[in-house]
Amino acid sequence: MKKWLNSNKLYLIGSLVGAIGGYIYWQQVGCVSGTCAITSKPLNSTLYGSMMGALVFGMFKKEDKKESNQA
Structure with a gap:
């Protein structure tokens, strides 16, 4: 769970900021x-x-x- 949270931190922050912005709009x-x-x-x-x-x-x-070279 911690690894998933750390790897998706930007998505979660962006989602929160966007939600606040959408409501204010x-x-x-x-x-x-x-x-x-x-x-x-x-x-x-x-x-x-x-x-x-x-x-x-x-x-x-x-x-x-590591992830990008596996594809």
Whole structure:
């Protein structure tokens, strides 16, 4: 469990930062008409932000040489 947590730390941090950002975006900007797919509900906006944050922070993860040479 500790090894998994250490190897995925950037994804978890990015997910948390993105979720907070998504919620703040819904709160501040949102969708007046209610027809926007992502920003009409706080849950949608938070989940989308979480996913985007994990993807963006994951770009900065360094690969181990042992893992990349096995492929």
